[in-house]
Amino acid sequence: MQLESALQQHFGYSTFRPGQKEIIDTILSGRDTLGVLPTGGGKSICYQLSALMLPGLTVVISPLISLMKDQVDSLTQLGIPAAYLNSTISNQEFQQVMQQLRQGSLKLLYVAPERLDNASFISFIRQHPISLLAIDEAHCVSQWGFDFRPSYRKINQFIDQLPKRPVVASFTATATDLVQKDIVKQLDLKQPEVFINSFDRPNIKFTVLEPSHRKATLYQLINHEEAMIIYASTRKQVDKLYEDLRKKGYAVSKYHAGMEQEERKQAQNDFINDQTNLVVATNAFGMGIDKTDVRKVIHYNLPKDLESYYQEAGRAGRDSLAAEAVLLYHTQDIMTNKYLIAQSSDQLAQERLETMIQYANFTGCLRNYILQYFGEETSEPCGNCSSCLGEVKIVDVTKEAQMILSCMVRMKLNFGMTMIVDVLRGSQNQRILENKFDALSTHGLMKNYSIQQIRDIISALVAHRYIGVTEYRGLYVTTQAKSLIFGEASLAIKERSYNEITSAQTQRTSPNVDHELYEVLREVRLKLAQAEGVPAYIIFSNKSLEDMASRLPKNETEFLTVEGVGSVKADKYAGQFLPVIQEFLASGKNKQKNIVLDEETSSTPFNETNSSSYLESAEYAEQGLTPYEIAIERNLTETTVLNHLTQAAEEGNLEEFTAEVVPSRKRTIKEAFQKIGIETLKPIKEYLAEEITYDEIRYVLIEYLVKDS
Ligand code: ADP
Ligand code: ZN
Numbered sequence: 001m002q003l004e005s006a007l008q009q010h011f012g013y014s015t016f017r018p019g020q021k022e023i024i025d026t027i028l029s030g031r032d033t034l035g036v037l038p039t040g041g042g043k044s045i046c047y048q049l050s051a052l053m054l055p056g057l058t059v060v061i062s063p064l065i066s067l068m069k070d071q072v073d074s075l076t077q078l079g080i081p082a083a084y085l086n087s088t089i090s091n092q093e094f095q096q097v098m099q100q101l102r103q104g105s106l107k108l109l110y111v112a113p114e115r116l117d118n119a120s121f122i123s124f125i126r127q128h129p130i131s132l133l134a135i136d137e138a139h140c141v142s143q144w145g146f147d148f149r150p151s152y153r154k155i156n157q158f159i160d161q162l163p164k165r166p167v168v169a170s171f172t173a174t175a176t177d178l179v180q181k182d183i184v185k186q187l188d189l190k191q192p193e194v195f196i197n198s199f200d201r202p203n204i205k206f207t208v209l210e211p212s213h214r215k216a217t218l219y220q221l222i223n224h225e226e227a228m229i230i231y232a233s234t235r236k237q238v239d240k241l242y243e244d245l246r247k248k249g250y251a252v253s254k255y256h257a258g259m260e261q262e263e264r265k266q267a268q269n270d271f272i273n274d275q276t277n278l279v280v281a282t283n284a285f286g287m288g289i290d291k292t293d294v295r296k297v298i299h300y301n302l303p304k305d306l307e308s309y310y311q312e313a314g315r316a317g318r319d320s321l322a323a324e325a326v327l328l329y330h331t332q333d334i335m336t337n338k339y340l341i342a343q344s345s346d347q348l349a350q351e352r353l354e355t356m357i358q359y360a361n362f363t364g365c366l367r368n369y370i371l372q373y374f375g376e377e378t379s380e381p382c383g384n385c386s387s388c389l390g391e392v393k394i395v396d397v398t399k400e401a402q403m404i405l406s407c408m409v410r411m412k413l414n415f416g417m418t419m420i421v422d423v424l425r426g427s428q429n430q431r432i433l434e435n436k437f438d439a440l441s442t443h444g445l446m447k448n449y450s451i452q453q454i455r456d457i458i459s460a461l462v463a464h465r466y467i468g469v470t471e472y473r474g475l476y477v478t479t480q481a482k483s484l485i486f487g488e489a490s491l492a493i494k495e496r497s498y499n500e501i502t503s504a505q506t507q508r509t510s511p512n513v514d515h516e517l518y519e520v521l522r523e524v525r526l527k528l529a530q531a532e533g534v535p536a537y538i539i540f541s542n543k544s545l546e547d548m549a550s551r552l553p554k555n556e557t558e559f560l561t562v563e564g565v566g567s568v569k570a571d572k573y574a575g576q577f578l579p580v581i582q583e584f585l586a587s588g589k590n591k592q593k594n595i596v597l598d599e600e601t602s603s604t605p606f607n608e609t610n611s612s613s614y615l616e617s618a619e620y621a622e623q624g625l626t627p628y629e630i631a632i633e634r635n636l637t638e639t640t641v642l643n644h645l646t647q648a649a650e651e652g653n654l655e656e657f658t659a660e661v662v663p664s665r666k667r668t669i670k671e672a673f674q675k676i677g678i679e680t681l682k683p684i685k686e687y688l689a690e691e692i693t694y695d696e697i698r699y700v701l702i703e704y705l706v707k708d709s
Contacts, residue, residue, distance in 0.1 A: 003024060006201065007045070010567075011050060011078065012043075012565040012570075013563065017041060018197055019195050023035045023046045023169070027046070027050040027054075032168045032191065033192055033195065034192050035197075036171075036172055036174070038197065039200045039201075043136065046169070047136075047169055054188055057107065057133060058130065058133075059110075059132070059134070060108055061111055061155060062111075062136040063112065063136075063140050063147075063152070064137070065086050065088055066098045067290060068084040069084065072110060077539065077568075078566075078569065079568030079569075081105055082106055083100060084111065085109065085115055086110075096540060098124070115153060116158040122158070122161055126161065131167065132167050132168075133167070133169070135155060135168065138170035139169070140152045141186040142183055144178050160252070169187055170639070173314075180194070183322075183660050187457075196232070199310075199315060199374050199376060201317065203320050203322055204314070204316050204317050204384075204469065205325070205384045205389075206325050206367055206370070207366075207382075208359070208366060210330065210331065211328060212302070214330060217328060218230070218241075219248070222245075222250070222278065223295070224250055224277055225277065226296065227271070228278050228279070228296040229285070229296075229315060229316075230278070230280045231282070232280060232281075233282065233283075235258045251278065252280060257282065257285065257393060272291050273529070283359050291315075291318075293318075293543075295316065296316060296324045296325070297312060297313050298328065299325075300328055302356055305349075305355060306359055306370065307352070307634075309359070310325070320543075327359075330622070331459030334361075335462060339473055340353075343471045351577070358463070359575045365378075366385040367384065367388075368382060393494070394495070396492050398487070398490040398491050400485070401460075401466070402485055402487075403424065404420070405466065407440070408475065408476070411437065412548045414463060417475060417476065423442065424446040425444065425447050425449070426444025452623070452634065452635050455623075458475070461481075462475070464491065466480055469684055513550045514584075517552075521549060523580075525540055528573070547564070553580070553581065554581075559577070566658065614644035617634065617641050617648070618648035618649075620633065621648075621656075624656075627699065642702070646701060658703065659702065666687065668692070668702065672684045672688050675687070681694060
């Protein structure tokens, strides 16, 4: 049989994705293969369809128990005999699988790698030869990969013990050359054919936003009708965002490693089964989740490197429908990260984090930046990222950058951000006068710029390594900055987005899909899924339902033309879906207006941001402005601002804050807190004696409250 018609008949897909056919051809010709396909590229079909074309049994080695079950459920739905052996099955189930194997009635057997040195399993397999050994997540064999599993090293010995060597097909989404070579070596693949597909995920739109209100922007990005993952970097932040979203009335789950296993499992299941569309998680979430209709992945903080970012972002749109990956960041993230880099001794981690900082600040095509990082050549801008679509305005700030740098050069020693901004804005405060900075020619040079604008440019200078950060948060001009000072280089930054999400809402269904029918079909699917005890997408993907709602099949033959409907599913489900479609057509509802989805779906509970004064101060503080700077920017007294921040911190409404107090004094003040408590400031001040000011105590108090809330 032609491969295409087999694909259509068994899986209901009319065309192969890039690389699939070539890989299957190679396997069928008896050659070992290594297939490197991006997440969502369709690796499973490569060995599943090969298994169907080959005589006898295919053994699939997979490290993830949840994925095994998922795949076996899917195959069973498609009428393909498959089973798995792992630690979760009962003795009775085990016997049943062995029985099927003896009868030769299975096409695919999934096993965990640990099974491979089980003596009885080996002796069994020795008597029942296998045609194909497929190794999923093959990077687990390499200690250079990020997910090394020692049990994968047993695969080789296992193969050696077989009377006849099967074809060995390995698959991974890992991009690095080192890992790819290691897979070939460790698995001892025989003259393998290596297929490396582009890592591009053209259906994912990449967006980087530097919002002035991060949380407000987050709310705007949420469309509660579509599946979405929000990644935050700490457990505490996950808890916080989860609470905030819950209070706003969203059905939301959370997931992080600090939760009980049961809770985590529940959260995961709720998400997979469409009970909640929204999950807030640390990067612990996502491994082994095969949900294909995630429409958006939002990063609330800067991830630690581009590899993790791309992997996490890649969980969007595995169904190849339009999806979006959004990175939200503050310039403060960059300062904080650079400062952390300066303190850490892990050279590799530092370089990795640098790539992420560069990405966040990159003003060219974001996709090309990623692809080039993974070693791919790119030529044209992609046309589907926030840079290409012109959604962020790029402004040239070379002149301003020169002003800042020359001011820093004149200030000679390393000062913090605040002091530099003060000099440029012409402040006459005590510290300026003490240092005689009011006599510098650059004093007041940027008095027409806001504090925020100057800080943003300084942060960009830091991101591009024209300014370095010491381990005490002091800033210095690097040698590289010469090119900028002398006009040989230029600097452009992205203009902040002030809560205007220009990016169109990700289109959820194609224009000619009837939304109402689609919802009805979803209900049918959910009932079937509940009756069969499988996740909904195993019955049909959203894409299949959309295709159904657009093709409106009238009989089983037409039903077969729907994407994802093969002969088995057609037999099984035509009877459930066709009548519903007929009824819908008969009711005449489809003649109504061509549904505009976005109007309905964009009615999120946003808009009610009550920016009480103290919360506004908190927003500024989270962006790295000191209370003093906030006071100037908002035309308030510093004490008022400090009171604002204390209130916000006490209520848990201040997420990031770093007090500008010398570390040794900070320690003394914190010790006083522990001795005396933090109810009122006066006794603390008295205890600490003269030289510590009330403001310093307040600064440290806020930090103390933020860190402990
Ligand atoms: P991965 O490479 O991440 O393992 P999967 O094998 O899980 O990807 O495939 C991702 C999704 O794409 C699945 O829902 C799968 O059924 C679907 N898919 C795979 N091949 C095709 C194809 N040729 N046409 C349409 N959909 C496909
Ligand atoms: Zn682009």
